[in-house]
Amino acid sequence: MLIATEWEFNSLSMINFLSYRSLDGNLSTDIENQEIVSSLETSGLHRTEGKLIDKNVEQNLSTGFSLQYQISSNTTVKLNGITHNLSQPLKRSSVDYNLYRFNGNQSHGMLLKARFS
Numbered sequence: 001m002l003i004a005t006e007w008e009f010n011s012l013s014m015i016n017f018l019s020y021r022s023l024d025g026n027l028s029t030d031i032e033n034q035e036i037v038s039s040l041e042t043s044g045l046h047r048t049e050g051k052l053i054d055k056n057v058e059q060n061l062s063t064g065f066s067l068q069y070q071i072s073s074n075t076t077v078k079l080n081g082i083t084h085n086l087s088q089p090l091k092r093s094s095v096d097y098n099l100y101r102f103n104g105n106q107s108h109g110m111l112l113k114a115r116f117s
Contacts, residue, residue, distance in 0.1 A: 016063075021059070023059070024042075037091070062084050063083050083106065
């Protein structure tokens with residue numbers, strides 16, 4: 001499900017969105033017997049029984065916005081933000097290639113951009 005809105009008022013414009021979708025992942029339990037997702041599947045293929053078990057085990061709610069202000073004909077300031085909320089905590093294995101990858105239930109991002117020409 002995806003819902004988006006856009007509006008403009010004079011020099012100010014804003015886009016908002018909300019997305020809810022199911023994700024495939026490997027469901028397991030941690031040492032505290034809490035259900036976690038150890039990895040997310042991105043292929044979209046469900047050719048084996050194991051892959052069918054992994055189907056739709058995680059739900060992701062994403063919200064975001066883009067706010068833009070036109071200061072003059074050649075100057076624009078834009079602020080973008082996004083948040084992802086997962087239904088199950090994502091706890092990847094602690095190997096080197098996962099060191100900087102997302103873990104947990106929430107992820108946030110923000111970007112401020114200015115254009116002068």
